[in-house]
Structures are given as structure tokens and as C-alpha cells.
Amino acid sequence: MSNENKTCKVHYTGTFNDGTKFDSSYDRGEPLEFICGAGMMIKGFDEAVKDMEVGEIKDIHLMPEEAYGQPDPRNIFGVTIAELPGAEDLEVGAQVYLTNELNQPIPVKVVEKDETTITFDANHEMAGKELNFKIELVEVGE
Template identity: 50%
Template sequence: MVKSGDTIKVHYKGTLNDGTLFDSSEGREPLEFEVGSGMVIKGFDDGVMGMKVGDKKSVNIPAKEAYGDPNPEMIFDFEKAQIPNDIPLEVGGTLNMHNGQQTVPVKIVEVAETTIKLDANHPLAGQDLNFDLELVNIQAGGDTTVEYQEVK
């Protein structure tokens, strides 16, 4: 059974409460991560605890255990003059800003005459998330591996 410190592989399908698909491992390798290490959102980490290889389950993760509520301080005005002319500035578009250490995607929420309003909140902030999970591998903290092979 999955416990903190295990490295696991899980297939998943992530949807919003209205059924909108926002991410899936379908057609890709399963997601691999160390449980309890902070590599995934808290609700996802908690959702896999106790699963056994081959188990399937659905979990609902409230926004506070996912990407939190939108932070109004992450919405700000930016001078259009600081953006190259060849970059289209359309509401709903995304820009990548660099803060010296990392690239942060920001969404354009308003275009004015001399400024644009940008939102640097995670796109899923404020959303409850639903995941269909299937555990396919556990590598226990002690290095023992259990893998699921579907019988055909």
C-alpha cells in the first residue's frame, strides 16, 4: 500500500467540476513522483495514500488543497512599452515573464492604452479538481518494486 516516501507511478485524468478535462496521462507514461515530498499538490498526494497496485479510484480535491484561491496581489498592471511590438496583446492570451530565476506564465486579462493587466495566478487557482487515478507501480522507500501488469 502507498505510504509517504514511496515512489509511485499513477495514470490519471483531471477534470473540473463542470467536466472540463484539464490534464491526463492518457497516451503518455504514467506520472511518477515521491509521495509526501511536495512534488504534486497536497490533495493528489493525500488521494493516493493507501492505494495498492492495480487500484482505481476517483478523488475530489477542494481548491485549498490544490492551487488555492486566486491571490489579488498576483494581478497587476504592466507597461505596454516594455513588451516587444511583435508580441500580440489579446485578452485571454498568455505571456511568459522572467523574474531572473524562472519563467512565469501570465494571462492577459485587460488591454488598455498604455498598460495591460496581467494575472500570474495558477490557471487552476480557485478550482476544485477531480482526478480518476490508477496506481500502476510502487517503489517502496526500501527500494522494493511492485508493478501492475494488465492481463489480456
């Protein structure tokens, strides 16, 4: 029996390999609801939940390819500070939103800055990381 294309509610805790917790639905007291297999979740998470039974708890370890992928060097780019109003006030490490050609906001991080140029990284902050999840399937709808 597969949970694919069904609305699933799960509780989960996500950790990095060093044990650092980066996310947990338990802390929020609300299970996460998503449609299994619809691409709303990272690939490895969807795959794990697909064959779970309600009440089952599963520990998974995902390589970057099953999670947020590897960082893409093409997602790191420089912009002339003069062309970007407000850029002169940004510090390295700041998380900001830029707009792409389709007018969609893209989260980027400032990774470098000198007097004339500011460099942004648009890779997902979890790109390149191995992720661990403890997943508990709470409910499956139709």
C-alpha cells in the same frame, strides 16, 4: 503501509465538476511518475496516493485549498506597455512568460489591455477550481 517518499507511478484522469476533462495520463499512454509526499504534486493528490495499494483505483474530489489554492489578487498586476518590448502585440487571453526578480520565468495571462497599460494575471489557471481525479496506482518503487 505508506507510499510516502517512494517513487509512485499512477494513471489518472482529471475533470472539473461539470465533467470537462482537463488532463489524462491515459491519453498520453504513459503513467505519471513522482515521489509521493515530496511536494511535486498538489496536496490532495499526494494525500490520496499515500495510502493506495498497487492496482487500486480511487476517485477524489479536491477543493481549491487542496489543489491550486484560491486566486490571489496580488498576482494581478499592470505594466506600462512602453516598458515591456513586444507588449503592444499581445492580445487579451495570451499566455506569456515574464521573468521575476530571480530571473525565473513565470507564466502569466493577459487579462486586460488599453492604450498604455497591459494587465497580467499570474495566478495558476486552475486556482479557485474544484478538481476531480480518478487515480490508478500502477507501481511503487523504493
